[in-house]
Amino acid sequence: MSDAERRFRTLSADLLADLRSSEVLLLNHVGEDTHFLRLNRNQVRNAGHVHQESLRVELIDAERAAMATVPLSGHRDGDLAQAREVLDRLRAQLSHLPPDPFLHFATERCDTRHCSDGRLPPAQDAAEDLIAAGGDLDLVGSLAWGEMTFGFANSLGQFNWHSDDSFHADWSVHGDDRGAVKQSYSGFAWEREFVAGKLAYARDTLGLLQRTPKVLSPGRYRAFLEPTALNGLLQIVGSEGFGLKSHRTAQSPLLRMSRDGVRLNEQVSLVENHAGGRTPRFNQAGFIKPEEVELVRDGVYGAALADPRSAKEYGEAVNCANEHPESLEMAGGALHQDHILDTLDTGIYLSDLWYCNLSDRSRCRITGMTRFACLWVEHGEPVAPINVMRFDESMYFVLGDGLVALTEEHERIFDTTTYERRSEASAMVPGALVDGFRFTL
């Protein structure tokens, strides 16, 4: 058992012992020990380590709730005194609040425990591997490395723990001001040779990117979206498209699917695969997520993601922690990866779509930019990189009439964002061939 788990078990037991009979207490621990390395020109821009632990205390009594999050110092007496102070403050607050009909928390005890193996070498060794493999390349990017911990305890005696010792490296290799190859590497076991292989591939690809860019005019093009590019669009759809509250309040960009029965291409099936993802299987109210939630099946809208509050408000079952996908999985299709360029024939190969945002919510229209190694392909052969282009296109078209094929193969894409702390989200996404993808600028 790790120190973090031992500390949380002790703290939660001490705190729960203070509880009054009518009170319910929900405790959530979040922690990380992360090494961060930032590189520019394959040299160190920043290097350091972050240790942080926090405790979220939610007190419920007489249909009222209030919550507070505080940092933990790791010192048993100090942390307990602070948590007791918080509890007293929340008690005082509750008496001033009106009843809340949508409070919702787990009442059936279900303990879980997930701990990864912790097979990572020292982060500094990985840093040396990455820098050595980069050699004289102009490599820019970051490495995040170490343990993430999540814990839940409540006054019913439930205890859940989730820890992962993992890493993600996310970098790009630049040939000149425009040409760049984007790569990433995430997992639980670091392989030096794998990194070297990826960077050798990047070195080879840079040659193609140095060719004079093909200047495209706005218009509709046949385009192949690599899994990373398609995931860029799915992230925007997912941010508000699948939440129960967003559907019931008519804010979902997929409202036409849930209300009017509009269908996507029958090749499209999407599930939130909780069992196959990396996020904890419990949420902040103590509910255990189901194995999966079928969001779209054969182009037809399925279930929405319901967090505890929405589930209570709208009379559905809780099936997530947050009302957006964190472990999205899209079914593959019939296009084998060896036939992508031949099937594309003449068009655009999109490796990355960036800075995407809804431009017309009601039509699920998304705008964004091409970035990194996006190529013009003629008769199945990559000819040149393209100039940076803006697209503005409805996902009802991309995943509807415009969808020609999905690849058999998937790519597991780890969310490399580190706002406040490292993300645990990931996605399994195929590539997509689309005919008539609209570029506007």
Next chain:
Amino acid sequence: MSFASTIRAFRAIVPAVEFWSLRLVQHDTETLCMRQHRLQPPGSRRSRGAHITLMDRGGIAYGATSELSTAGLRTACTQAMDWLETSRRHPLFPTTALPRPPRSGRFRSEETVGWDAWSLEAKIDLLADADRRLKIHEHIVDWQARLRARRSQVLLLTSDGIEIEQQFSYLAPGFAAVANRGAETQIRTGGGWGALVQGGLERLAHFRFPEDATRVAEEALALLDAPECPDTTTALLLTPSQMMLQIHESVGHPLELDRMLGDERNLAGSSFVTPEMFGQFRYGSELLNVTFDPTVPGEVASYGFDDDGTPAERHYLIRGGILQRPLGGALSQARAGMPGVANSRASDWNRPAIDRMGNLNLEPGDSTLGALVAAVEDGVLMDTNRSWSIDDHRNKFQFGCELGRLIQDGELKGLVRNPNYRGISRDFWRSLSGVGDAASVEVWGTPNCGKGEPNQLMHIGHASPPCVFREVEVFGGE
């Protein structure tokens, strides 16, 4: 809140290095939200920790921790010492470039009515008032009002004996109404929604909170029946609530010096601006004057020192349309060999400081809002940002707004929905043809500017008058 014991503990265990700095940060955030007549569970959040930077024999590294005991600080120092070796072997820049604050000092936000000056019941009553004003029709299908306040203390100490203490108060109010009929949904916000300012509850009046709530709901309803924004090329009048975003994305980010130095090429991107352009490049029309101004009371990024300890001063970044200086802190200035501003900022104790915007303001001209409208024969007014996207060199942008209004023969006409516009930064700013006067300036800011590896969300201030641009491509929904 006191960091005295932490400082004593740190001084006792800090390794013998050529230079160290200790940044201690505490943020306390309180949130209240009323949605559909029901108060959501109130929440508070404290973030507290130490950021230790060590420099020694050609290496620089940091250790950051929420564990402020002697043991926790010692572990953070050990972690930094481990990374010093890697940094020393592969340095991007010499350690002589690391800024060392020249003087000690203090700064405190102006605040008249603190968060605790009003009882919890009084704040709930205020939210309930706004909430009632929003639900005016059956087609208002969702609505909410919220208040968020934050107090921050930042203490910076260095081995040179420097001590800088800064205290900030912030307020983020706002309300939103969602109108729906059939498949058409329109969302309108107000009362400061999405913005952040310095100060206390006295700033509510600045955002007309809660008085504007009914107008917001009425406009959401009216947008359901409004025609789509026309697809055309025409004059565009942007109000300050959209100018904020326009300045942010197509002036602020392109002028960040760390982008020009290549640091952000893997994430936030680079810039079409290069160091040679400063002093000569025409960024916009002669009406374009942009300042970095950390001295505006109430604007969210007003401060006495940045997080490297550089004293903050007002500077022109663009004057008469000509590029003057970049947004680069002391470290970037040393790396690039050019002047900059005090904009090295960190989102919290757990992140290192990097080049950020501070208060980036478009200086007023001499036209009243009425005169700006009167000068437009044919155009569209757009208000309040809702969608934003720009390429990684900050050239090709497309922005969308909540509300549009046609302008014909110098007069404001009917609403149009789903207004969007697109363009290229340089061409767009060169088409600036009208700038509102000082009376029309509004102070806005965003709490959520993302940048950096590891990622950081930073609060940025933007004050601007309404502005008019010629010949812009505008369009609506399908």
